[in-house]
Amino acid sequence: MIYRSKVDRYYKRFLMIIILILALATFWPLFLEGGNILEVIVVLGCIFGAITAFLLWCTLSIKYVFRQEDLLVSGGPFRSRIPYQSITKAAPTTAIYTGYRVMSAREGLEIFYTTAAFGSVKISPEEPERFIDELKKRCPHMQVEA
Structure with a gap:
C-alpha cells in the first residue's frame, strides 16, 4: 500500500521562495559580468534547472510504502527502510525544522524506531488516520499518541 505525502500551502510557498x-543568486552575475551573454545564460540556466529539478524531485516524489517486512519512506534519492518490529511509537508532530524528516507539510507524524540514527523520522501522509490504522495492523506492539 502506497501513501503520498501531503503538500500544504505553507510548504508550496516556502518552496517557491527558495526557488x-x-x-x-544564479542569474545575478549576468548583470555584474560582461562577456558572452549566451554562454552565461546557458551555463547558469543549466545550473539553476538542475538544482530546481532536484528540489522538486525530492519534494514531489515523497511516498510511504508498506511492504512485506518494512515501511519504505522515500523522497527523491533519499530512502529509509524501517522494519516493523523496530517501530516503537507514532505521534503527531509540528516540529518540521528539526530531526530527520521526509515530509512536505507543517503537520505530520513522527515515527520512532530503534534502528534509527536520529531516533525517528517525520512524515506527512495525505490520510494520516488510514496510515496509522495500517501501521497498527503491521505493528500491534507500537504505541500511538493522539
Whole structure:
C-alpha cells in the first residue's frame, strides 16, 4: 500500500521562495559580468534547472510504502527502510525544522524506531488516520499518541 505525502500551502510557498532566491543568486552575475551573454545564460540556466529539478524531485516524489517486512519512506534519492518490529511509537508532530524528516507539510507524524540514527523520522501522509490504522495492523506492539 502506497501513501503520498501531503503538500500544504505553507510548504508550496516556502518552496517557491527558495526557488526565487536560487534564481536571483544564479542569474545575478549576468548583470555584474560582461562577456558572452549566451554562454552565461546557458551555463547558469543549466545550473539553476538542475538544482530546481532536484528540489522538486525530492519534494514531489515523497511516498510511504508498506511492504512485506518494512515501511519504505522515500523522497527523491533519499530512502529509509524501517522494519516493523523496530517501530516503537507514532505521534503527531509540528516540529518540521528539526530531526530527520521526509515530509512536505507543517503537520505530520513522527515515527520512532530503534534502528534509527536520529531516533525517528517525520512524515506527512495525505490520510494520516488510514496510515496509522495500517501501521497498527503491521505493528500491534507500537504505541500511538493522539
